[in-house]
Amino acid sequence: MLLRHTNKEIKPRKALTVNPAKTCQPIGAMYASLGIHNCLPHSHGSQGCCAYHRSALTRHYREPVMAATSSFTEGSSVFGGQANLVQAINTIFTTYEPDIIAVHTTCLSETIGDDVNQIAIKAVKDGKVPDGKHVIHASTPSYVGSHVTGFSNMTKAMAMYFSKSTGTPNGKFNIIPGYVEPSDMAEIKRLVKEMDINPILFPDTSNVLNGPMTGKYKMYPDGGVTAEELTATGDSIGTIALGAMASADAARALDTKWKVPCQVQDLPIGLAATDRFIDALRKAAGVSVPDSITRERGQLLDIITDMHQYFYGKKVALAGDPDHLIPLVEFLLSIDMMPVHIVTGTPGQDFEKRIREMTAHLPYTVNVKAAGDLFQLHQWIKNEPVDLLMANTYGKYMAKDDDIPFVRIGFPILDRVGHSYFPTVCYKGGMRLLEKILDVLLDRLDRDAPEESFELVL
Amino acid sequence: MEPISVLEDRKNQIYRKGQDSFDISCEKKSLAGAVSQRACVFCGSRVVLYPIADALHLIHGPIGCASYTWDIRGALSSGPELHRMSFSTDLSETDIVFGGEKKLEQALVELIAEYEPKAAFVYCTCIVGIIGDDVEAVCKKVAAKTHIPVLPVHSEGFKGTKKDGYKAACDALFKLIDQNRKPEKQIPLSINILGEFNIGGETWIIKEYYRRMGIEVVAVMTGDGRVEEVQSAHRACLNVVQCSGSLTYLAKDMEKAYGIPFIRVSYFGIEDTSDALYDVAAFFEDTPEIMERTKTLVQEEVKTILPELSALRKDLTGKRAAIYVGGAFKAFSLIKALKHLGMAEVLVGSQTGNKDDYALLREMCDPGTVILDDANPLELAKYVMEKDAHLFIGGVKERPIAYKLGIGFCDHNHERKIPLVGFEGMVNFAREVHETVTSPIWDLVPRKSFNRAISKKG
Numbered sequence: 001m002l003l004r005h006t007n008k009e010i011k012p013r014k015a016l017t018v019n020p021a022k023t024c025q026p027i028g029a030m031y032a033s034l035g036i037h038n039c040l041p042h043s044h045g046s047q048g049c050c051a052y053h054r055s056a057l058t059r060h061y062r063e064p065v066m067a068a069t070s071s072f073t074e075g076s077s078v079f080g081g082q083a084n085l086v087q088a089i090n091t092i093f094t095t096y097e098p099d100i101i102a103v104h105t106t107c108l109s110e111t112i113g114d115d116v117n118q119i120a121i122k123a124v125k126d127g128k129v130p131d132g133k134h135v136i137h138a139s140t141p142s143y144v145g146s147h148v149t150g151f152s153n154m155t156k157a158m159a160m161y162f163s164k165s166t167g168t169p170n171g172k173f174n175i176i177p178g179y180v181e182p183s184d185m186a187e188i189k190r191l192v193k194e195m196d197i198n199p200i201l202f203p204d205t206s207n208v209l210n211g212p213m214t215g216k217y218k219m220y221p222d223g224g225v226t227a228e229e230l231t232a233t234g235d236s237i238g239t240i241a242l243g244a245m246a247s248a249d250a251a252r253a254l255d256t257k258w259k260v261p262c263q264v265q266d267l268p269i270g271l272a273a274t275d276r277f278i279d280a281l282r283k284a285a286g287v288s289v290p291d292s293i294t295r296e297r298g299q300l301l302d303i304i305t306d307m308h309q310y311f312y313g314k315k316v317a318l319a320g321d322p323d324h325l326i327p328l329v330e331f332l333l334s335i336d337m338m339p340v341h342i343v344t345g346t347p348g349q350d351f352e353k354r355i356r357e358m359t360a361h362l363p364y365t366v367n368v369k370a371a372g373d374l375f376q377l378h379q380w381i382k383n384e385p386v387d388l389l390m391a392n393t394y395g396k397y398m399a400k401d402d403d404i405p406f407v408r409i410g411f412p413i414l415d416r417v418g419h420s421y422f423p424t425v426c427y428k429g430g431m432r433l434l435e436k437i438l439d440v441l442l443d444r445l446d447r448d449a450p451e452e453s454f455e456l457v458l
Numbered sequence: 459m460e461p462i463s464v465l466e467d468r469k470n471q472i473y474r475k476g477q478d479s480f481d482i483s484c485e486k487k488s489l490a491g492a493v494s495q496r497a498c499v500f501c502g503s504r505v506v507l508y509p510i511a512d513a514l515h516l517i518h519g520p521i522g523c524a525s526y527t528w529d530i531r532g533a534l535s536s537g538p539e540l541h542r543m544s545f546s547t548d549l550s551e552t553d554i555v556f557g558g559e560k561k562l563e564q565a566l567v568e569l570i571a572e573y574e575p576k577a578a579f580v581y582c583t584c585i586v587g588i589i590g591d592d593v594e595a596v597c598k599k600v601a602a603k604t605h606i607p608v609l610p611v612h613s614e615g616f617k618g619t620k621k622d623g624y625k626a627a628c629d630a631l632f633k634l635i636d637q638n639r640k641p642e643k644q645i646p647l648s649i650n651i652l653g654e655f656n657i658g659g660e661t662w663i664i665k666e667y668y669r670r671m672g673i674e675v676v677a678v679m680t681g682d683g684r685v686e687e688v689q690s691a692h693r694a695c696l697n698v699v700q701c702s703g704s705l706t707y708l709a710k711d712m713e714k715a716y717g718i719p720f721i722r723v724s725y726f727g728i729e730d731t732s733d734a735l736y737d738v739a740a741f742f743e744d745t746p747e748i749m750e751r752t753k754t755l756v757q758e759e760v761k762t763i764l765p766e767l768s769a770l771r772k773d774l775t776g777k778r779a780a781i782y783v784g785g786a787f788k789a790f791s792l793i794k795a796l797k798h799l800g801m802a803e804v805l806v807g808s809q810t811g812n813k814d815d816y817a818l819l820r821e822m823c824d825p826g827t828v829i830l831d832d833a834n835p836l837e838l839a840k841y842v843m844e845k846d847a848h849l850f851i852g853g854v855k856e857r858p859i860a861y862k863l864g865i866g867f868c869d870h871n872h873e874r875k876i877p878l879v880g881f882e883g884m885v886n887f888a889r890e891v892h893e894t895v896t897s898p899i900w901d902l903v904p905r906k907s908f909n910r911a912i913s914k915k916g
Contacts, residue, residue, distance in 0.1 A: 005543055005573070015564035017521060017548035024522030040493075046584055046615035047488060048498020052526035055854045059530075064835060064858045071488045072616040077588060084490040091491030096836070107520050108584040108616060111554060142520035143549050143585065215864040215905025217839040345521075375543075394528070 006378040006401070018375035019394065021319045022345025024142035025150030026104050027053040028179060028246075030067055032154035033102035035185070035203025037224030040098040041067040044085055044116060045106025060412040061182075061209040061420050066219055068092050068101075072108060081114045082122070089120075089135060090128045098220060099227060103137040104154060110141035134227065136161040146346040147411070148245045148321050151179045155203060156250040162230035165258040170235040173285055174260065175201045176250050178243030178267050178323050179411075180425060182210040182223075187423035188242070188268070194293055195278070197285045200229045200236060202250075210420040234258035238284045242277070243267045243323030245346065267323050268426050269433070270331025271300055277426070296427035303434050304335050310441055310458075317341040317381050317398075319374055319391035320410040322351040328390070328409070330358055331430065337388070340364070341380040343372035374398070388441065405440035407433075468492070471832060473816070476825035482816040484831040487619075493834040495782070495855055496809045500583055501527075502623020503613035505872065506704050507579050507630065508541055509533035509655050510683035514575035516545045518562050518593065519583030523615075524548075531872040533655050536662075536682050540573055549585060559591050566600045566608060576685035577607040579630060587614030607634055607685070620784070621810050628707035631679060631688060636715065638689045647742055648674040650694045652709055652720070653701035656681030658877040664725055667735060667880060671751050673742070679705060692716045696741050698723055698734070701785060725879035726791035726887075728763075728798060732756045759881035767798070770888045773896050775800030777848040782830070782838060782856055783870060786811030786819060792851060792870065793822050799888055804845035807833045835859055849895050864903030866894030 026043060030053045033041035043050035050069035057065040068091075070076070070084040085103070092101055103116055116137045123129055138157035140150040155176060175192055177185045186206035192199040207223025233239075233254055239262040241251035251262035263284070268277040275297070282289055304311075315338045318325055322344050329339045342355055351370040359366040367380050374391070378398045381389070389395050389404045393414040399406035413419050423429040442458055449455065470483035488494040504527050508515065517524040524546030535541065547565050549558050566578060578600070582593050593610040601608040609630045613623050649668065654661050661681030668675050677683070677691040697709045697720035709720035721741070723734035739752040779801050781792050786808040793803050806819055807830030819829055828841045835855070842850060842863055850860035853871030860867040868890050870878065878887045 005540065007572075011568075011572075013568060015547060015561040015568065016516075017524070017544075017546045019544050020521050020525050020528070020546065020548070022521060023525035024520055026522070042491070046498045047494060047496050047619070048501050048615045049522070051495070051497040051501065051855075052522070055530075056526055058855055058858055062858055062861075064862060065855070066493055066835065068491050068493050069488075071490045071492070071494065072584075073487055074617055077584075077616045087489075088491030091489055095491075096493065106584070107522075107554075108588060111585055111588045141551070142522050143554050144551050146521070213862060213864065213903065215862075215903040217835075217843075217859055217862045219836060 006375060006382060008379065008382040010376070010379050010383070017373045019373050019378075020345050021343055021372060021374050021377070022146035023056070024107075024147060025140035025145055025153065026106050026142060027056060028147035028150030028152070029102070029104035029138050029140045029154035031057060031179070031205065032151045032158070032203045033104070034065065034208050035205040035224055036100055036102060036158060036230070037226045038099040038220045039102050039224065040092055040096055040100070042088060042092065042101050042103045043067055043069045043106060044081060044103050044109045044114065045070060046072045046108055049106045056412060057209075059414045062417065063209050063211060064217065065209075068096070070109070077108060077112055080112060081109050082119050085114070085116070085119045086123050086126065086128060089123045093128065093130055093133060096219060099132070100134045100136060102154060102158070103135060104140040104150065105138075106140070107142040110139065134161065148179055148323065148346050152246050152249050155247065156253050158202060158230055159233055159250045159254050160257070162227055163234035163254055163258060164231050165234035168235060169237050170232055172198045172200050172232060172236045173281075174233050174236045174239035174251070174254065175199045176239065176241045176247035177201055177204070178241075178246040179321060180267065181423065182206040182208065182420050183423040184425040184429065187426050187429060191278070191293065191426050192281060194290060195281050195285070196287050196290070197281060200233055201225060202230060202233070234260065236260050238262065240265055240277070240280055240284065244350070245321070245323050245348065266327040266330075269324060269327040269424060270334065270430050271297070271304070271427070272330055272334060273327035274426050274430065293427070300427045300430045300434075303431055307434070307438055308336060310438060311335045311337050313338060314387040314441065315340045315385070316388045316390060317377060317386040317404075318389075319343045319377050319395060322346050322348060322370065324410060326351070326354050326358070329355060331433070333358065335434075338362070338364075340366060340384060340386060341377055342366060342368045343374070343377040344370050345373060347371035388437065405444045407436045407440055468837075471830065472837065473820070473829040475820060475823050475827045475829065481813070482820075482829060482831055484816055485812050486832070488832055493836070494832055495834070495853075496832060497620050498615035499617050499620065499623040499626060500581060500613040500615045502620035502704070503581060503611045503627040503630075504623070505531060505655070506624055506627035507611065507680060509535070509680040510577075510579075510685060510688065511535035511541045512538040512576045512684050513541065514545065514569055514573060514578040515541055515581070516547070516565060516569065516578060517581045517583065518547045518558065518591070519549055519585050521546055521548045523581070523583045531655075532657055532875060533681060534659050535656075537684075540575055545569060554585065554589055557589055557591055558586065559596050562591065562593065563596050563600060566596070567603065570600070570604045570606065575606065577609065577634060579609050579611050581611045582614050584615040587617065607637055609633055619810060624704040625707045628705060628711065631708050632711045634685070634688055635691050635712070639692055642690070642693050644695060645674055645676055645693045646695070647672065647745060647748070648676050648694045649696045649698050649738060650676050650691050651678040651681070652697050652699040653705035654678055654681045654725070655872075657872055658875055660725070660877040660879040660883065663877055663880040663882060667755060668738070670755050671735065671739060672745075672748050673738065679708065692718070694718060696720065696738065698738055700725055701787060704785070724787065724791040726788070726883065727795035728760060728881065728884055729794055730791050731880050731884070732760075763881050763885045766885055767888055770892045771798070771800045773892060774888075777801045777895055778804045778845060779849040779851060780805035780838070780842050780845065780847040782807040782833060782850070782852040784809045784853070786815030788870065789819060790822065795884065795887060798884070799891060801849070801891075803827055804847055805830065805838075805841045807831065807838070839863060849891060864900055864905060866891070866897065866900065868894060
């Protein structure tokens, strides 16, 4: 029954979202904060926000997720949350001993007008922030943008708070990896290093949310960008922001403040986008591309050529974040697949524009919507069926209802493992994406093949 | 592992049986800045009302509250599944400025026309309490227009703890019963089941017991719930309340309004299940056949499960368990059930226990047991290590902590997939505990294998 609540007839909806394809800012800010070493994220709002974000991140990463909350009460929402936050800062530094507290706001604290910057200054004045420790903060009202906006705001906040310029370039390169998995961050870092470039990657959740099992519980896992590294971002020779929505603001802020030249690239998902990323690195850092990377690229291309007949003309429906979908759609087009329905929950005109430009040459019109929802995507699918669905775990309802081969991408993935360990970015990640796509397409082919044409070799 | 310190302000919320003599402090607001495992008012209301499957559940607020609660709780329905959809007014900045009433009304009207639910619940989130939408008035207006009950749930997150959310949900349920009450006769030999949410099909097991006893179940609140059944709840002779925290408010209201008495029971474990059924049978003492049938039922069921239980017990005897649950009532049942498996509790904690709960816990527990109110992850990790527990019983946020420490885990919260109530539930529980505690994985935990290597050398 659950799956039969989507009807084919599409009526305009003005006042509501059904089956969302996004969530709110604070969780993105919390995720970004976890990518700072020895940092405790702090949610300035009701207890529930923090509990929900921690639970959602825990379900996705299957790792302990630590964060504190201002535990708003009726009193604090009338008189303001200053007392709560000052007390919280004190409690956190004396008990949990992080180096950094990363405060993000919620719809509640934003609406009652708490000035977190002023509160943070007061906490320092009152001696609640020990020497050498830091309180950073980002404004993340839940009623603006989406989880991606929250990630972007906190990423910008960490750059702005820490970055300094000594006037002497340090020869390093800032890489802002965007709202991607810990595995993706590690892969981006690996590739940059492979190019003989010394990166400062921030935020960096690798080794935080994909840590090993050790038999010990570490409140602050080994990974994360350090305060020193963040400070040094002002001396870097350049910044590459991956993903306009999640990373551009931080990169531009460093450019404005310290004249660190920045460029905004798409997330390196698929062949062409990774090519652009590698090329941007090569030019910006004045290095040449090593054979090892050329080999990886060749391997990705090899899989595409080997299997291209299975991609040909397959219709795809997609849901995800704008930064992911733009290069992913480009990738699918480049391997001869047909993206037909594309939805992101995150609002923003640019997304629809980019997708329209990218698909303008196609002999059909692509359905694309920003600030859309999964209900709408399902309705589109009902009207024009697809051969493949790529979405987060919530896509499984549609996949089951309409019997569609399904590849899980994005956030959250609540029912499979792998995403935090194996990347989907860069050339290796491209290979993994193709493997996942081929697995479901070929499983379907096998499943539906009549016995006489059930083939051993595909 | 380094010793973990405990917050000074929390010392009165941690009690060691046999060592400490003070009364455990509880029902306190969480300390601002603590990494609490607690949730909010909205969360409490949402989990209580969610299983009513033919009602519309509309979340009035920014998207997050809807996203984080979309179908994460496996409350099964034997029929309609409207409750598994996610509906949100998805408030944006302009709504915060100009109010969300119009949007709410439009959303309700659209949804009710589309899905023809039997009733609608409108959940107020933090922001709604702050911007001052008159949700009550909108609900009244829409109810008059659509001729179904439209009930506001006053679950603004900051207005208290999860418990206050239970109360807000009970208020809405009571309204649903009372508003639509027609002068109908009491149904003889009938009960309502309260505080049972059909996780993994548990309601069905309990209902079947009552059917065999010759007792009619008028309404379950809210497992596999239907609006019409809830509306008939005033016709039952007795309210049987499980999960003391959540639905006792409703039972008290119904006692006052309709003179329906209530008893508190638990269906977890052999003793508690038998006691529950016997207590209900004893209530209908004028019909002695019921007690006869109950005795037979209990005998048959216990006989069926005992062989497997004793087999599993062999491997579990002497193993130590840590328990951290929402309501303390669940902890009582768990302690008894663990004793049945030959296991001892070494840590027991709850998010929302009250003075009486903790007094009873103190009586039940073995000497040396640590009793915790509103614990944080560090405390949980500290005592699990100190007491060298083999098993952790908790919810989603505790699972990865247990695994990181290298001990078994059993979900006794809403993410459990198998029914744990009744006699067959006891076997399921025993199997689950056995499966995780005796897993060979734990021998591979670095901490333990290192110790083993040392002790072998010695």
